[in-house]
Structure formats: C-alpha cells, structure tokens
Amino acid sequence: MTTKKIMVGKIPIGAGSPVAIQSMTNTKTRDVEATTAQIEALVEAGCELIRVSVPDDESVEALPALIKSATVPLIADIHFRADLAIKSIEAGVAKIRINPGNIGAREKVAAVVLAAKKAGVPIRIGVNSGSLSKTVRALDVPAAQKLVASALENISLLEELDFDNIVVSVKSSDVMETIEAYRSLAGQVDYPLHLGVTESGTRETGALRSAVGLGALLADGIGDTIRVSLAADPVEEIDVARQILQAVGARRFYPEVIACPTCARCEIDLFPLARELKDRLKSSGKPLKVAVMGCVVNGPGEAADADVGLAAGQGKGVIFRGGQAVKTVPEAEFLSALLAAVDEI
Ligand code: SF4
Missing domain, CATH: 3.20.20.20 (Dihydropteroate synthase-like)
Structure with a gap:
C-alpha cells in the first residue's frame, strides 16, 4: 500500500x-x-x-x-x-x-x-x-x-x-x-x-x-x-x-564489493584485496557492483555479471568491465587494475 x-x-x-x-x-x-x-x-x-x-x-x-x-x-x-x-x-x-x-x-x-x-x-x-x-x-x-x-x-x-x-x-x-x-x-x-x-x-x-x-x-x-x-x-x-x-536495493550509497568466501581452489590472497578495495571505493559514490573472485570455477561468471570484476588464476587474473574481459594482469596489479576499471565507468 x-x-x-x-x-x-x-x-x-x-x-x-x-x-x-x-x-x-x-x-x-x-x-x-x-x-x-x-x-x-x-x-x-x-x-x-x-x-x-x-x-x-x-x-x-x-x-x-x-x-x-x-x-x-x-x-x-x-x-x-x-x-x-x-x-x-x-x-x-x-x-x-x-x-x-x-x-x-x-x-x-x-x-x-x-x-x-x-x-x-x-x-x-x-x-x-x-x-x-x-x-x-x-x-x-x-x-x-x-x-x-x-x-x-x-x-x-x-x-x-x-x-x-x-x-x-x-x-x-x-x-x-x-x-x-x-x-x-x-x-x-x-x-x-x-x-x-x-x-x-x-x-x-x-x-x-x-x-x-x-x-x-x-x-x-x-x-x-x-x-x-x-x-x-x-x-x-x-x-x-x-x-x-x-x-534490499532500497538505496545505494557506495559500490557493492562482492567477494567469494574462498576455498581450496583459491589461488590468491583474496581477503586483504577485498577489504582494501571496499575501503578505497567507499567514498566513490558510484552505484556499482564489483566482484572479486578467487578462481576460475565461479570467477568468470560472477565477475562478468558485475560492473567490474576480477577472476583470479595462478599469479594472474582477468579484469572484467561491463561484462567483458578487458585484460589480464599479474597479482601485484589486481587492486590498481580494479580501481582503474571502476574509474573508467
Ligand atoms: S570462486 Fe573459486 S575460490 Fe572462490 S569460493 Fe568459489 S570455487 Fe572457491
């Protein structure tokens, strides 16, 4: 009503x-x-x-x-x-x-x-x-x-x-x-x-x-x-x-960072990356969904569904933007590449 x-x-x-x-x-x-x-x-x-x-x-x-x-x-x-x-x-x-x-x-x-x-x-x-x-x-x-x-x-x-x-x-x-x-x-x-x-x-x-x-x-x-x-x-x-x-989708205040819980298949140190990303994006004000996924099982699907995503593999990962794989970067560049992809949206 x-x-x-x-x-x-x-x-x-x-x-x-x-x-x-x-x-x-x-x-x-x-x-x-x-x-x-x-x-x-x-x-x-x-x-x-x-x-x-x-x-x-x-x-x-x-x-x-x-x-x-x-x-x-x-x-x-x-x-x-x-x-x-x-x-x-x-x-x-x-x-x-x-x-x-x-x-x-x-x-x-x-x-x-x-x-x-x-x-x-x-x-x-x-x-x-x-x-x-x-x-x-x-x-x-x-x-x-x-x-x-x-x-x-x-x-x-x-x-x-x-x-x-x-x-x-x-x-x-x-x-x-x-x-x-x-x-x-x-x-x-x-x-x-x-x-x-x-x-x-x-x-x-x-x-x-x-x-x-x-x-x-x-x-x-x-x-x-x-x-x-x-x-x-x-x-x-x-x-x-x-x-x-x-x-509940009633309002959007900051980008939503989706991170997998990790499991034996995870190839990267995912938790610090997800935390750092969340902190860095908090004030961006962009109503985006950013996915950080630890392996190639669910990673590419989830990453492609988000506005920006990372599907990590061994020592490197694929960055997605707007559903498309845009580049492959080494682990040391995950954070900067994700932030750059957010900036480009
Ligand atoms: S995305 Fe990969 S590493 Fe993360 S929980 Fe799923 S299967 Fe495990």
Whole structure:
C-alpha cells in the first residue's frame, strides 16, 4: 500500500520517498555542546533525521541552540509530559515522537495535537512493546497484535482530533514480533511507517537483528524511515542502516564489493584485496557492483555479471568491465587494475 507523504522539515517520508535514515543522540540533551557534537558526527556519517530525548525543562531550553546549528531536522522524543511536547514544538522541532497512551488525559493529548497542527509538525505515534497500556496488555491476542491494537487506538484518537500528520512505529525487542506487527499494520493504515527493532542489542547482535527485521519488512516494500538501535555509539548505527538499505536495493550509497568466501581452489590472497578495495571505493559514490573472485570455477561468471570484476588464476587474473574481459594482469596489479576499471565507468 502506498503511504501518505509526511514532511519532517525538509525531509519527505512516505509515498515512495527514499527511506530516510534516522538515529537518536545519547548525550544529555541539556548539554548543548556534547549534543551538538554528536549531531554533527551523525550527520557526517550520513544520518538524515535526528531524534533527541526531551525529559525535562532544561532539555527544552537547549532545543533552540541545537536546532539552529543542526543541518538536518531534529525530532523531540517525549514521554509523560504534554507540556514538554508543546514547548518542544514551540521551540521549532520538525517532528515529535510521543506515545499518546502515556501523555495522560485526552485533553492533554488534544493540547499537543493542537500545537502540532498550528506549527505543521508531524507526530510519530511510537508504540513500544515495553510501554503498552494495561488495557492493551490484557487483550487476549498475540503480542504483535497488541502492538497493532495500541497503534490503531492511538491513530483513532489523533484522527478524532482531526489530525492526520502522522507517522507510526510498532517496535518490539522480538524480531519476529516486530515483523508481524508492521506487516499487519501496513495492511490497515496508509500512514508512513518508522521501522525499528527496539533494544536490538550490542553492535554485532543488534546489527544482525535489525538486518533481519528491517530487511524482511523493506523487502516487502514496508517502511518509510528506519532507525537501527544499537547499544553502542549511535554513529555506528548509520553504516548498518545504509548497509541494510543497500542490501534490499532500497538505496545505494557506495559500490557493492562482492567477494567469494574462498576455498581450496583459491589461488590468491583474496581477503586483504577485498577489504582494501571496499575501503578505497567507499567514498566513490558510484552505484556499482564489483566482484572479486578467487578462481576460475565461479570467477568468470560472477565477475562478468558485475560492473567490474576480477577472476583470479595462478599469479594472474582477468579484469572484467561491463561484462567483458578487458585484460589480464599479474597479482601485484589486481587492486590498481580494479580501481582503474571502476574509474573508467
Ligand atoms: S570462486 Fe573459486 S575460490 Fe572462490 S569460493 Fe568459489 S570455487 Fe572457491
């Protein structure tokens, strides 16, 4: 289902817009210097939307300075306090994330919605497996359906308040539950979906769990913006997010280096070559596929299928460009010949 287009500052979300990468700072938001530095590092890494927690008045007071120096839209993440949500909107954030269920009485949610409407600021309804209401927790349905029920309940509340500038997320720390919840929700609403597996884990585990969860959904065409949550420096989330988007073909950030895993037939020292090639091509920005293959069994086929390829043999290898074998070079020239072939495309 095509989703509705929502603008988060200058960044469009939904309706086929590029899936936006977002992250969240983990500095104290009231510490303007530290938070600004982290925002800059995230932007430098390729983050397109940045969320900051706003747990207190000091954090709201820091927002104008943070917004002023940030080159990407900032989103305020608020729990429990309607007044902080309203003040954050007034301070100029591009979007707020709330869980209406914990903002309190309907009048409080209505006040936040009114402020968002006046400012043209979207609201993300951020449903999370760890913060479901008592009523939803008591429902006799599978866990994923509880997330969906909570999202639908909150969407209805905002729609009753005549508000539809909405983004929704239904994150669980369980990967399969997350996939099931988003698939179900995507079939029922046309609001853009913010994807994430919450509390996904440390660097490696979190990256893998996010790749499985977000990758499955993105491959289904579900998801308009993603956040990879890692128990690590948030800057590390960005490369993982990019790799997930690139693997499912949603976006292309750098050349893709395909390397064979090697086996007894391998004739060259392939791993350092593949690593060096990947590093050297990272900033090239060309949306190419480059294959480095260790022998003549699968090598020529894979190399010919890529934009640029190497099929190695004993002490020498064949360089392919655009599916054609272009020259044979000695092993010492593999890297330079591959880079030259990329340059020629
Ligand atoms: S390309 Fe050749 S060396 Fe590499 S894994 Fe396949 S058979 Fe082995």
